[in-house]
Amino acid sequence: MSQTQDITVTINGETIHATVPVRQNLADFLRNGQGLTGTHVGCEHGVCGACTLLMDDQTVRSCLTLAVQADGASITTIEGLGARPDTKALKAAFTNRNALQCGYCTPGMLASALEYIESGAPADRTAIREHLSGNYCRCTGYQSIVDAVCETIEGRQS
Amino acid sequence: MSGPLTDLDRPNSYIGRAVPRADAARLLEGRGRFVDDLQLPRMLHAAFLRSPYAHARVNGFDLEAARAVPGVHTILTGKDLEGVVEPYVGVLSHLAGLQSAPQMPMAVDVARWQGEPLVMVIAESRAIAEDALGLIEADLDPLDPVTDPEAALEPGAALIHDSLGSNLAWERTVDVGDVDAAFAADGVTTVERSFTFGRHTGVTLETRAAVAAFDPSTDQLTFWYSGQAPHMMQFIFAKHLGLMEEDVRVIAHDVGGSFGIKIHTYGDEVATAAAAKLLGRPIKFVADRLESFQTDIHARDHIVKGRMGLTADGKIAALEFDDITGIGPFSMYPRTSAIEANQVLNLTGAPYEIENYRARSRVVFQNKNLMCQYRAVGHPIAMAICDCLLEDAAREIGMDVAEVRRRNLMADDSYPRQSASGMKLADLSHQQSLEKLLEIMDYNGLRADQAQARKSGVYRGIGLVSMVEVTNPSPAFYGIGGAPIASQDGATVRLDAGGGLRISSSVTEQGQGTNGILAQIAADRFGIPIDRVRVTTGDTDTVPYGGGTWASRGAGIGGEAMLQAAVALRDQVLDVAAVMLQTEPSKLDIRDGAVTDLDGSERMTLSDLARTVYYRGNELPSDMKPELVATRHYRVTDFPFVFTNGAMAAQVEVDVETGMVKVLGFWAVEDCGRVINPMLVDEQVRGGVVQGIGGALYEECLYDEEGQLLNASMADYEVPMAAEMPDIVVAHVETPTRTSELGAKGAGEAGTGGAPAALMNAVNDALSPLGGRIHQMPMTPERILKALGTV
Ligand code: FES
C-alpha cells in the first residue's frame, strides 16, 4: 500500500525530485504534493477531461497517469501554460467571450484547445468541437469556447 | 437621482454592456480557490461506507480491521452521531400535508437508498480512509425495495417509513372552471398522452466538497463548502450541531458548478462538520464521481397522463393532467422534495389563456436516491406537458404550431393578470417573443427545407415552446413555510481611502458572473471605473445577511440591493463633498472616480475626499458625521415571484435507421427584463439550453428493480459534449419588471426549462409522417426506434 518510488520530473520548467507512492496518480501528486491546484479532477476515470495537461507536449489525463510514469518527463500544467506562444491570445479570447463560467473545466479545456491551435489546424467549428469532445463543460454549452478557439486561430494567421 | 438606466453614453455606464468578468483572470491562471484546493494544518480526510442495498436493516459493523490501518484516526457510524446531530425533517408548512421522516446524516437502523452513508472513516489521507473502508464488515439484512412510484402507492406495498403509514409524501390538486364540460363540448378535439420524464442529475464538474474546522476554545465552526446559500447552511449547522448561529462561519469561494445540486443538506457534509466538532481537527470531504451519482440529488422522475382539448378554431378548451413523481426515501431538507410537483401544477399552461384546468400531483417515497430541486425546477415537465399536447393537438386539427400559439398566448397588453392556476403574472411578452423567434429562426424557410428533405427520405422536425420562468422569488417561496431561507438580500458598498469601492453581497457566485454584474451595477450607479471595484461574496462573516443564489434571483434581487446601496453611497459622498466644496449636493456629480460639477469638470478625486474623511477629520465641521459605507436590502413585494417568459425552437434530424437525433439548430428568445450584461445572459441561456438538451436526449440515472443505480460513472451516464451540440442563437425582448428600479428578472434557468419541450416537439414533428411519436425523456435512439415500431 505504501510502496514508494523516487522520481525526477520537470514541472513548468522546474526540476523536481520527489518520493511518491507508486499508486498515486499525477493529478494528486501535482495538487497535493506540489501545491499546483490549478489541475482539476472531475471524474478520476478518464472521461471528463478536467485533469488534462501537457506531458512532453502531448495532452494526457493526469488522473489516468501515475506519478511514477512522469519520471523523466516534462509536465506543463495550467500554471505553466503562459510560457507557450498562443496562450495569451487564447486566454484573452476566453475572457472576452466568457468561454468559462465556473472555471472548473478551464485548465483542461485550455490544454486541449492549445494542442489543437499549436497543431496548425484550421478554424473549423466542427473539427474544433470534435477535438474538444474529450473535455466536459457543464456551464457554457461549448459555443463560446469554440468561438474563442476560432478567434485565436484567426488572430494567429493574420 | 439615479438617472436613466439605458443611457450607455454616460461615463461609467456599465449596465447593459458586455463587460468581461474580472474573475476570469484567476480562473484562467489556475488560481481558483475551490474547496479541494484548501489545505489546513492537521487536516484529516473523510470517506464513507455506503449502503450497497436500496433497502436494508443495519445490524452493525465490524470495524476492527479498519481501525487497525495505520493512519486511520477515527471511525464513526450512524449511531455514533445520535445525540451529536439533531435529526432533520424536510417539510414546509405552506405545502399543507407534506410528510417526511426524521433523517440522520448516516443511516442508523435502516438504509433506504443505495449510496446512503453508513460509516465515516477519518484518516490522514483520503487514500488511507478508502483502504480502511474496504476492511469494514457490514452486517446488513436486505429488505424489499420499493422503487416504482406507482407500485409504492398500491395497497399492501412495503412501507419505506412505518411511522408515516403510507408512501405518499404529498398530494395537491387544482381544479379551475368546468373541465369535464369543456372536453365534452361539441367540436372539441382531444389528445391524450402519457409522458415519462426520467431521472437525471446535475453532474457539476466539481463534485460536492467541504472542509470543516472547529475551534473548541471558542465553540466556532468554520465550514468551507461548494455551495450556493451560506446563510442557510449557517442556520442548519447551528441548529443541528447545537451551536450559536453567530459561531458558524460558512464560506463558499469558487464553486465548480452548482445548478441547485449543491444547495441542499447532505448527510456527508453534516457528518463532516459533526466529526470536526467532535475531534477538534479540520476534516475534508470531497465526493468522488461515484458518490456524486449516488447521492447528489436527482431531478425530475415524473410519470404524467395528460390531455388537452382544442376547439376547431384552435383555442385551448381544457387542459388536464395527473402527475406522479418519485422523490426517494426522504423529502430533502430544508427545501423539500415537493416543490417541483408544486411548480408543475403552478406553471403548466401559464403562457396561455386557459379557463378550464385540472391537475393532480402525487409525491411518492421510494428506495432510490433523493430527488430535489435542480436547475429549472418543474419547468421542463410543465412546459412539455402543455406545449407537447398543444402541438400534437394542432397537428390533429391541421393547424400550424406557430398559429395555434398565436391563438392562445396571453396578449402582451393584458397584464397584470393571473394564470389558470392562480399565479400572478405581469410584464410578459409572449406574443412579441414568439414573433421574434419565428423571425430569427426563419420559420417559413425551415418549413420549406423540411418539406424538401422529406422528399428525399430525410426526417427533420421543428418544435417550439412558449414558456414562463419563475425568478426573483419573494418570501412566498420558502420563508412563509418556515424554512430558514432568506428571501431578501443585502449589499454593502464602501468607499476606501484609495478611492476604490469594496462591495459585498449576500448573493453568491457559481460561474454565472454574479460578482461581475454586481461590480457593473455598483460602478455604474456610483460613478467609478469598474476596475476600481472589488467584490466579496460567499462568506457569512463579512457579507450582509441574505439568501444566496438560487431560483434565478441573483441579478434581480441581489442586483437591486446593490443598485440601492450604490445610489445611497453616492448621495452620502455628495453630501460630504458639498460641505467640503461649499456647494449644494445637487450641483455635484460623481464621474470616473471623481466628484465633478454637473458639466463634468473635476472638483476632487474620491481618494482625496476619502483620505480627508478617514485621516484628517479635523478639516471637517465637527457636527458632520460622514458615512462612506452604505448597505441596502431588497425583497420582492406584491408578487410571489417575478415571472419571465421566453420562446424557443429546436430543429432536429432523426435518423430513422438508428434512432439518433441530431440537433441542427436551436433558437431562444428570452425576456428577462433589463439585461445587465448581454454576454453573460446569453451564455447563461446557452448553458441552460445545453443542460435541457442533455435531459431531453441523453441523461438518465438508470435503476434496476432492486434500486441499484446502473450507470454511476461518466463513462455510462451520457452528458452533452461539444461535438453533439449546435450553435444556439439567442435574442432578447426587454420588458423590465415593475417590482424594482433595476428592472432585472432572472434568466439562468430558461434554457433548461424550455429546451426539452421544444426538442420533444421537434422529434415528434420529424416522426409524424411515419406515424411514430414519443413522449419519454430522454429520447434515446432505442426509444425512438420503438416509437417507430422498428424494434
Ligand atoms: S478527472 Fe481525469 S478525466 Fe476526469
Ligand code: FES
Ligand atoms: S465553466 Fe463550469 S464546467 Fe466549464
